[in-house]
Amino acid sequence: MHARRDGAKRACLTCVLVVASLMLAGHPRAQDDFRGKTITIVASFEAGGPYDFYSRLIARHLGAHLPGAPAVIVQNMPGAGGLRGANYLYNVAARDGTALGVVSQRRLADRRGRTGARYYARHPV
Numbered sequence: 001m002h003a004r005r006d007g008a009k010r011a012c013l014t015c016v017l018v019v020a021s022l023m024l025a026g027h028p029r030a031q032d033d034f035r036g037k038t039i040t041i042v043a044s045f046e047a048g049g050p051y052d053f054y055s056r057l058i059a060r061h062l063g064a065h066l067p068g069a070p071a072v073i074v075q076n077m078p079g080a081g082g083l084r085g086a087n088y089l090y091n092v093a094a095r096d097g098t099a100l101g102v103v104s105q106r107r108l109a110d111r112r113g114r115t116g117a118r119y120y121a122r123h124p125v
Contacts, residue, residue: 008050011050011051011054011102014054033067033068034066034067034068034069034070034097034098035067035068035069035070036068036070037068037070037071037098038070038071038072038073038098039059039062039063039066039070039071039072039073039097039098039099039100040072040073040074040075040093040098040099040100041055041058041059041062041072041073041074041075041100041101041102042075042077042085042088042089042093042099042100042101042102042103043055043074043075043076043077043085043102044077044078044082044083044084044085044086044089044101044102044103044104045076045078045082045085045102045104046076046078047076047078051102051104052074052076054102055074055102056074058072059072059073059074060072070098081104082103082104085101085102085103086101086103089101089103
């Protein structure tokens, strides 16, 4: 029970840090306008869990703070303890700033012995 609560606290702290970094990033350049686009937050766990909750909380307010006020949606990709969502973000998702991910820190850091991992956490996308 305590491990789950600690995980939820860690996820909340991660979300707060992401939002704070977006707010402190300064003024965006002209080409970073998201007008008419849709930002997708990929939550790599099932709907109703803490990662889904934090993803939807951020999605509700993120669009108002980005240039062009884009629509922001959450797409749940559960499977293999978050591996499915991590693989999607690394290999398939658009690299134009319209795809964000909520992935377990453990999933990114510990891929040793995982046969389904198709990403390398040390190489940014």
